[in-house]
Amino acid sequence: MSQNEQQEKYGLFVSSAGKSVDFWYLNASMMRSLQEEREEIIAQGLWRKVTPYGNKGTCTSAQDQREMRNFAANDYLGLASHPAIAEAFVEGIRTYGHGATASRLICGTSPAHVALEDSIAELKASDRALLFSTGFAAAMGTIPALLQRGDFVILDKLSHACLIDAARLSGATLRVFPHSDCINLEKILHALRAQHGSEPRIMIVTESVFSMDGDLAPLEELVRLKEKYDALLLVDEAHGFGIFGEHGAGLAEQIGLQKRIDLQMGTLSKAAGLAGGFIASSSVVIDLLINRARSFIYSTAPPPALAHAACQALTIIRSEEGKKLRQQLQNNIAQFTLGTMHDKHCTPIIPWILGSNEQALSASATLNKAGFLVPAIRYPTVPRNTARLRISLSARHTQEEIAELKLLLADM
């Protein structure tokens, strides 16, 4: 657009030097109001803000440096403060440096990245693995890399935001099946194949342990359906990794399905206590991702030192020590759920559903006063009218603090 045209269309003043653009016109703006949008969020009880924690770690209050009991973190095994992982982080900085300096494809692949990917692939019983900066980036890179317009992606209704956004970005037609409802899923698969034939790629997307309800996906049935209808299956093990399976690889390992899942997604930010997402898959898929996944190609590699620390975290997760931590976590889950409506629950995520936003916020505030950090989770993270406390258990919680929290919750 020429300067004259621009001036006419937007009423912008372009200086004679053709440089500065003066937004005098903004005073008369009819643009949707930012202010009003903020007011609207507040009015709905959906206002969120970030609260910094104190300088003594993730569970001290910033105001008074009070030590809080943390039932909010996804630090299921307590590895976020493990001395051997901290030590490895420091060693990684000394050995490989802290910044990767470029995308993996340019000059960002260090021996630490390669070692970590080999270790993930082995743990996941897959050909290869690919590391991303975050789990979110792994989803955003992977689904659009493998699907396009004309393909189909079928998501569990409670799938994480990154899976939904990635599915939308891919251009494939989006379908949603009711949470863990395989009968409904089969109807969709059947109809799609009947209508569109065998050519379009179909990808089924689910979590293994659902992040806000802590329940398990029916993986065996999902695998049966994906094989029957020749679809790809992506399982996000963000909350299963480290917690389930003989070696802590996740729910798929526990039920012996790793080799039959096309894409095993995970994150190093939860049970592994660090940061970084990954996909474990066949060699051909990993090659395609290296060539097509935009969040991999156009983003600087995670710090090599972080990858080195993650190798240490993986070593712990698969070791005897990891097994003991998993057992301790299960003991804590059993203690917490005994005698509640969550009896027999087997994951560390406990949804304490209260209904309204106000109830959830006030319960969270009451617990906070008593020294417990338990977040209120509201729409759009969970469906409307199912606002809740999300209690995250960890192997490092003591029997005393679990008992105390139970007592407080009994009144809510």
Ligand SMILES: *Cc1c(COP(=O)(O)O)cnc(C)c1O
């Ligand atoms: C946290 C989470 C992610 C994102 O992982 P990050 O590494 O934190 O970006 C993806 N999927 C699920 C189910 C999650 O809970």
